Amino acid sequence: MRQKENRHKRLGTKKISGIGLMIALAFVLSYIESMIPINIGIPGIKAGFSNIVVIFAMYVYGPFTAFGIAIVRIILVGFTFGSLASLMYSFAGGMLSFFVMFILKKADIFSVNGVSVAGGVSHNTGQIIVAMLVLKTKLLIYYLPALIISGTVAGVIVGIAGGLLIKRIGFVIRSQT
Structure with missing residues (x-):
């Protein structure tokens, strides 16, 4: 009986340390992403590298x-690299993105790549909705097509990377928990 309890404690410790590593990795990827200048005239376009961690974890x-x-990750990155406004936009986009990905994964009709693309597009959509509410203008909707394209491209890249990680090392983690 005692051996079984020790085994569960070790597995709990392994899972907790793995989650801590995931948070740290997402934080570092967000930092790296903030150093990459993406300036195509539309604010808010990012590569979304830290979402690889979220997809993998899901x-x-x-x-x-x-x-x-x-x-x-959203809170740490918001307080470290951003402002209250950027935290608000990131939170809105991140939560909408997460819930869309959760629903699509649960429905089990899309691949990791499809779930990731939906997450990227919904992240940008959530940010535009909040910006329209905060700035009290509907004109920001004109940014949406470009943000949908960028969310799709980022989602494909994140989905490919996440899918490879899930396939290559996901089974190791699953076997330990």
Whole structure:
């Protein structure tokens, strides 16, 4: 009986340390992303590298763990590299993105890549909605087509990277939990 309890404690410790590493990786990827200048005349376009971690966590650790990682990353990055406004936009985009990805993954009709693309597009959509509410203008909707394209491109890249990681190392983590 005692051996079984010790085994569960070790697995819990491994999972907790893995989640901590995921948060740190998402934070570092966000930092790297903030150093890459993407200036095509439309504010808010980013590569979304830290979402690789969220996609990976959703498929390997489960949606609740991925949700926690997403929340912690948004808060850490917002307070470290951004402002209250950027935190608000990131939170809105991140939460809409997460819930869309969660629903599509649960429906099990899309690949990792499809779920990721939907996440990228919905992230940008959530940010535009909040910007329209905060700035009290509907004119920002004209940014949406460009943001949908950028969200699709970023979603494909994140989906490919996340899918490869899930396939290559996800089974190792699943076998330990």
